[in-house]
Amino acid sequence: MKMNLRNYLLIFCLSFFMASCEKGPEEVLPYENGIFVINEGNFQAGNGSITYYDLISGRHEQNIFQTVNNRPLGDVVQSLSFYGDYAYIVVNNSNKVEVVNRKTFEEVATIEGLSFPRHFLAVSENKGYISQWGDGFTASIAIIDLSTWEVTSEIITGGNGAEKMLQIGDNVWVGHSGGYGNDNIISIIDVNTDQVTQNITTDLYNPSDLVLDGQGKVWVLQQGGCGMFDNDFNCTEVFNGGLTSYNSTDFSLSSHVEFVGNYPSGLCINANGSHLYYLFNGSVYRQGTSHSLFETTPWINNTTYYYGLNAFYDLVYACDAKDYASQGAVDIFDSNGTQVSNISSGIIPRDVVVK
Amino acid sequence: MRFFLIIILIFNIQNIIAQKDSTAIVQGDSLPVTEIVHEWVAFLKNTSKKNQIFLTEKQGSSSDLLSQSGLGLHLRNYGAGSLTTFSLNGHAASQTDIKLDGFSIQSNMNGLYDLSLLPRYFVNYIAIDGSSDGGEIGGSLDMYTSRFAEKEWLVEGGFSYGSFDDKSTFFTFNNNKKKRNILLKSFYRHSNNDFKFTNLNSIDRPRVRMTNAAFQQFGILQKNHFELRDSSFMTTHFWYVNNHREIPPTLTETSSVNFQDDALIHAVLGWEKEWTSQWKTKSFLRYNDEYIYYDSPLIQTDSRSRRADFRQYIKNQINKENSLLIEYNYAHLRAKVEDYELDVVRRNQQSLSLDYVFRNDEFYSKIVIKEERIDDNWSPFLFSWLGKYTMNPKRWNIDIILHSSRNYRFPTFNDLYWANSAFSGGNPDLLPEKSWKQEIQLKAFSFTYPHWNIGTTFNHSIVDNWILWTPDDVGKWTPENVKKVQAYSFKFNFYKEFKILDILNISFDANYQYTRSVNKDVEDNAIQTLNKQLLYIPLHSGGGNLKLYQSKKWNIMYTHDIQGKRFTTTDNSQSIPLYHVANLSFSYIYNLNTKYELEGVFELRNIWNEDYQIVANRPMPPIHFQGTLFLKFKK
Numbered sequence: 005m006k007m008n009l010r011n012y013l014l015i016f017c018l019s020f021f022m023a024s025c026e027k028g029p030e031e032v033l034p035y036e037n038g039i040f041v042i043n044e045g046n047f048q049a050g051n052g053s054i055t056y057y058d059l060i061s062g063r064h065e066q067n068i069f070q071t072v073n074n075r076p077l078g079d080v081v082q083s084l085s086f087y088g089d090y091a092y093i094v095v096n097n098s099n100k101v102e103v104v105n106r107k108t109f110e111e112v113a114t115i116e117g118l119s120f121p122r123h124f125l126a127v128s129e130n131k132g133y134i135s136q137w138g139d140g141f142t143a144s145i146a147i148i149d150l151s152t153w154e155v156t157s158e159i160i161t162g163g164n165g166a167e168k169m170l171q172i173g174d175n176v177w178v179g180h181s182g183g184y185g186n187d188n189i190i191s192i193i194d195v196n197t198d199q200v201t202q203n204i205t206t207d208l209y210n211p212s213d214l215v216l217d218g219q220g221k222v223w224v225l226q227q228g229g230c231g232m233f234d235n236d237f238n239c240t241e242v243f244n245g246g247l248t249s250y251n252s253t254d255f256s257l258s259s260h261v262e263f264v265g266n267y268p269s270g271l272c273i274n275a276n277g278s279h280l281y282y283l284f285n286g287s288v289y290r291q292g293t294s295h296s297l298f299e300t301t302p303w304i305n306n307t308t309y310y311y312g313l314n315a316f317y318d319l320v321y322a323c324d325a326k327d328y329a330s331q332g333a334v335d336i337f338d339s340n341g342t343q344v345s346n347i348s349s350g351i352i353p354r355d356v357v358v359k
Numbered sequence: 360m361r362f363f364l365i366i367i368l369i370f371n372i373q374n375i376i377a378q379k380d381s382t383a384i385v386q387g388d389s390l391p392v393t394e395i396v397h398e399w400v401a402f403l404k405n406t407s408k409k410n411q412i413f414l415t416e417k418q419g420s421s422s423d424l425l426s427q428s429g430l431g432l433h434l435r436n437y438g439a440g441s442l443t444t445f446s447l448n449g450h451a452a453s454q455t456d457i458k459l460d461g462f463s464i465q466s467n468m469n470g471l472y473d474l475s476l477l478p479r480y481f482v483n484y485i486a487i488d489g490s491s492d493g494g495e496i497g498g499s500l501d502m503y504t505s506r507f508a509e510k511e512w513l514v515e516g517g518f519s520y521g522s523f524d525d526k527s528t529f530f531t532f533n534n535n536k537k538k539r540n541i542l543l544k545s546f547y548r549h550s551n552n553d554f555k556f557t558n559l560n561s562i563d564r565p566r567v568r569m570t571n572a573a574f575q576q577f578g579i580l581q582k583n584h585f586e587l588r589d590s591s592f593m594t595t596h597f598w599y600v601n602n603h604r605e606i607p608p609t610l611t612e613t614s615s616v617n618f619q620d621d622a623l624i625h626a627v628l629g630w631e632k633e634w635t636s637q638w639k640t641k642s643f644l645r646y647n648d649e650y651i652y653y654d655s656p657l658i659q660t661d662s663r664s665r666r667a668d669f670r671q672y673i674k675n676q677i678n679k680e681n682s683l684l685i686e687y688n689y690a691h692l693r694a695k696v697e698d699y700e701l702d703v704v705r706r707n708q709q710s711l712s713l714d715y716v717f718r719n720d721e722f723y724s725k726i727v728i729k730e731e732r733i734d735d736n737w738s739p740f741l742f743s744w745l746g747k748y749t750m751n752p753k754r755w756n757i758d759i760i761l762h763s764s765r766n767y768r769f770p771t772f773n774d775l776y777w778a779n780s781a782f783s784g785g786n787p788d789l790l791p792e793k794s795w796k797q798e799i800q801l802k803a804f805s806f807t808y809p810h811w812n813i814g815t816t817f818n819h820s821i822v823d824n825w826i827l828w829t830p831d832d833v834g835k836w837t838p839e840n841v842k843k844v845q846a847y848s849f850k851f852n853f854y855k856e857f858k859i860l861d862i863l864n865i866s867f868d869a870n871y872q873y874t875r876s877v878n879k880d881v882e883d884n885a886i887q888t889l890n891k892q893l894l895y896i897p898l899h900s901g902g903g904n905l906k907l908y909q910s911k912k913w914n915i916m917y918t919h920d921i922q923g924k925r926f927t928t929t930d931n932s933q934s935i936p937l938y939h940v941a942n943l944s945f946s947y948i949y950n951l952n953t954k955y956e957l958e959g960v961f962e963l964r965n966i967w968n969e970d971y972q973i974v975a976n977r978p979m980p981p982i983h984f985q986g987t988l989f990l991k992f993k994k
Contacts, residue, residue, distance in 0.1 A: 050560070050611035050976040051933050066932060075560050076976070079611035098611045102562075114562045116613070230781075238780055327885035328830040330930030348887075351928060 043350030052081030140184030218277030228266030270313030437977030440574030449846030449876030450497030869903030
């Protein structure tokens, strides 16, 4: 049969039309091998979210928890951790942790009974820790049974504002940001007994962020803070921030640098543990872990005021909250400080996790 | 003419229908909002459309009245007793003037008025006026307190009970002599407001009960009207409302112990004299006092703001067709707020306006020029023109109305004086917001029975120097003149009333509104919000009422309100979905004898049991009821 061009076009159009009419089951695309941006959202607006960027396909989705589960994630999304088959999303002002399937982000459970939770850490196959502020003056660690996702017990750390946790062997180091005041302790918890075995007193206030470098040293970012406010809530006594390292075995002080000013944040480390990154006055700084000289100029030379920072596989992810009310962005830099990419995020991006 | 006939035909075919234009209803015992409003009201009264509706609307607050009106209004609240704000034609709530008996009652502090604080038992009429001839950027909501009865004596008592233990009591005493009128009204309401709702934010979507949502409100209204020896008139008006409300948790919070107390006083003394048939004056003194205490685990703050006004009207009826009205207003405002830079902040503001009205059978024109001085700052020259041309066939009218105005809004006390700290601070260098507004209306209505009307309105405005609180690079929140906003809306309305079987009246009205309100100029770091719809302003909204009634005896009314999808983030990345809410009410008047009358009202609200949110993460009540009984003595 001889077919002319018109017939080919007709068949093509019909087949296209028929294909478009077919409606199979909606494909659920997995959330693997990608960048997850933790978007805090506006306080009390309940618009915190997770943004996903697929590193292989370039697929870019906003608000994936709501897309998958048809409900909002919550108010002030604080952190995201992966363990086993699950992802744990800590939602601070909703006092909960959402447990989702790590590949599909389908809801699995909600851990409730928490008080202003900050971070999740799985310390064994069946046990997790969640740091929480409580009333801002009684920091604690909620112990979670990972088979039932229920709070089984609580460890009072003795500090204010429990923050990031770092597990080294049987010890979990717990930083404190001071909660609604100030604090200068790092708590060491034995994961076998769930007891605080030691509180390390730091020279500077509010040791919130902790990372382990390639030489077995624990680096601690102390945010500093404010010692006294006037009636208009202006700070009249500044506590400087700083960067301190400890030997992870005997908890002894290794090095110490004090900044001029307060509220550094976002301490993170590259893949081989050779360089630290952190934010100070909104700029990205880099510090070699074995360097004796302290870097005093920003590593990234731009005018953006970054709100959050993290590093994975030798790339550095800097979160730009823009106007703090609408979509932000994440700038991605290579190890030379060259911007290699940029992705849009949800409202107030505060951290990035790459899986 | 053919053009208008085609428009009407299209509307009838498509059933595109709507409400009572930008000015709904108004009472006539104060100076007019606009002359046109009065004509419109007269028409509505002739149809006896509203007389009976108000029988069903004594319980609750004025915000309930508006939210259940079926007018498709842009109200923002989260149920009974909650903070309720109102905006018109795509503007912000703080740009919409809220007036009580002609006086602005918005807070000196944040420029808002919480409509849940005004019991609807005290309110007789509400007029929605988009024309901005007072210089308001977002138009105005004009509320008028209860009128004196037409009888010599009226004593009324009533109580109401509804779902969620919602209890109210009402009392009215009204005595009218030839030369004096006295009116006293009181009101008390308490509700646990602990309705059940589906927690859509929770993993199992459980049905849970609202907590920390109770509220209690009481108030008193006292009005007097005296004729003095020189044939002048004196009026006094005193209004006090006290409110305690718990603030429930949002769907993203597990609990709340927050609460707020409010106390509001509003007092007016007026004197009116007709010097000659041409000259008439009115003088007013007004005092307004607002106290707020807010309590949460982190914040306890109390604030008080006061305002005193002197207002003088001089009206000259030049001849039958021309009149002139001069209005002078002096106001002293002060506020004492813990979080302000200064212990007490003060403001003196004066305004002078001149209204010129020309009217004949076919034309109406009103020109308003106004200048305002706030402390040492002069407002821009404000101007408003409204023109109406009436085509007057034998059986029905067509009105063509054009309006244009130059408007502005001075920053609030919070904008200017909020104490500077690491987290927030006012901005004393803020510029006033300015806008140009244009409106065109076409209305057609019948004078003869069966009554009907149909209308359409197009409204457009550009607002410059829009004030917005935004965080800076370090997260400190300050107000800035950051935006330019373009807002425009189309409205269509339809109303029809007819009789069947010679005894049963049926009236039907419906409306639709398309509102686009977008950012046209933003800061560099908010470029993602350019050309995006403003928060909580739906593109589509509408509603309607269907009423069956026998004059002065009983009525059944079905009201339906629709609000389209509303964006909850400035970049329009998140939204809450469209909702429908419908209410059904039944009222009956039983005359015990010539002096005593019993009124019963039963309302079912949210009759389709819709799960919906007006404010994100704030659930609204499911289907619920309210029953009200009044005993009236009148002689």
